[in-house]
Amino acid sequence: MSMPDITTGKWHSLFNEAHCQTCSLSPLCLPLSLEFTDMDEFDAIIRRRAPLKKGETLFLQDATFTSLYAVRSGSLKQVTTEGSGEDQLTNFYLPSELVGLDGIDETRYPGTVIALETTTVCEIPFDRLEALSQDIPELRSQLFRTMSKELRDDRRMMRLLSRKSADQRLASFFVSLSERFRRRGYSPYSFRLSMSRADIGNYLGLAVETVSRILNRFQQQSLVAVSGREVHILDLDTLGCVAEERALDSPGVS
């Protein structure tokens, strides 16, 4: 069987047993700087949810904002539909990342969040979190930092979208993924993409065909080996150079 029987409650006990104290992600997640006792308090407001299957939505755009969600395993994408235009994929979320921060000041979530594979999340009711952050300065501070980091990541994304060529975008995407996997203790060189080419294209502002072609070219240049969604990064350094648009080698430029 590929999946434990949800119906028997096996999963239920599994995600109910899970606690921040025993979670391998806690050094990367919101409670990263909390003391034991504080972590207990934090842990107490968390609600574990049944796993989402691929394609299921965590919440819909314009649903009432209530909670943040920390990704426990799997991955998700955030998609915003605005006006008459097409959807815009604004973010991918990997384990330990926090979903929903951009909904805080509205009463509604600004985008739909969809699981890209089987995914488990921890639900953090925002009113509880805010109340708790009054008593635990480290928690408040960490929340500010997390949001601030996201702001900076957004600025980097803007630079990518407004100044980088298609090659640079793809290269940046791989480098960024690689780093995120490394931080989580996975191999930075071999991983499986949970998103489709169309998702990647939408996120990077490129047509699917372009994504496909450039992946092909990278492969010919022995920068990566791609087979379907399986990725092996062969030359991370050069990829980093491509991402930053500076020529890789030949010094004597004068």
Added chain:
Amino acid sequence: MSMPDITTGKWHSLFNEAHCQTCSLSPLCLPLSLEFTDMDEFDAIIRRRAPLKKGETLFLQDATFTSLYAVRSGSLKQVTTEGSGEDQLTNFYLPSELVGLDGIDETRYPGTVIALETTTVCEIPFDRLEALSQDIPELRSQLFRTMSKELRDDRRMMRLLSRKSADQRLASFFVSLSERFRRRGYSPYSFRLSMSRADIGNYLGLAVETVSRILNRFQQQSLVAVSGREVHILDLDTLGCVAEERALDSPGVS
């Protein structure tokens, strides 16, 4: 004289006298939801600074992060230089807006912020603000909301950069400026751009020449009247339609 004599201390008394309680911007600014007594406390940590002249920097990229700044009058731009690439203009700041939120989780500011005209700001030391936000839930909450809003604005900008045509970008830019002026009680139809065409182009991911050409076209279509940096918006509705890429009207053109 076009400007009060800075040397006599007239300005000094002016910005020293200024307090949140009497500031016309306070309903738009951080203290917007504070009670009188709380506002006093908040006001006490603010440092008024001497006005910046056009082209002067508020802080440099990689300078140590210490404070947020609320714009009191004038305007600024934020510019990030990364790696070998060119500068990227990531934001314009108008009165009541908060500068520096993306530096919180690093020890350094991620970009240089430069005055586009004579500009006054209120300096808000972040450590004091954070301490104060422990005792004043409304302040903390407002800070979260402000950051969250900025996140959402960033997502909108990403959509602009990755999906919109040059025309749509310029139209969006004008509509957005117009709205921001309206909120501040200025005319949404007539204003002066404090930024150059090059700044606009850089911000919107367009070449200067393209900005120039499209402004010209908008003018011919009687959407705006532009003379140098003076802008009159003639047809805000249509401009809004252009920004959202849906065709406006005229059926049987061909």
Added chain:
DNA sequence: AATGTTTGTTGATCAAGATCAAGTCGCAAA
């Protein structure tokens, strides 16, 4: 295995906007 359906690849053409190259305008200093 046969089928449809989604997902990904490849080739040919086209257009939006960048780039290059002159200019023109406008403001500031002397």
Added chain:
DNA sequence: TTTGCGACTTGATCTTGATCAACAAACATT
């Protein structure tokens, strides 16, 4: 007023990546 320089405009050409159109592969369902 002249000079100079930066900001802006306008035109001609070129490039990148979108779009259109098949097609192939992977996967699920029967």
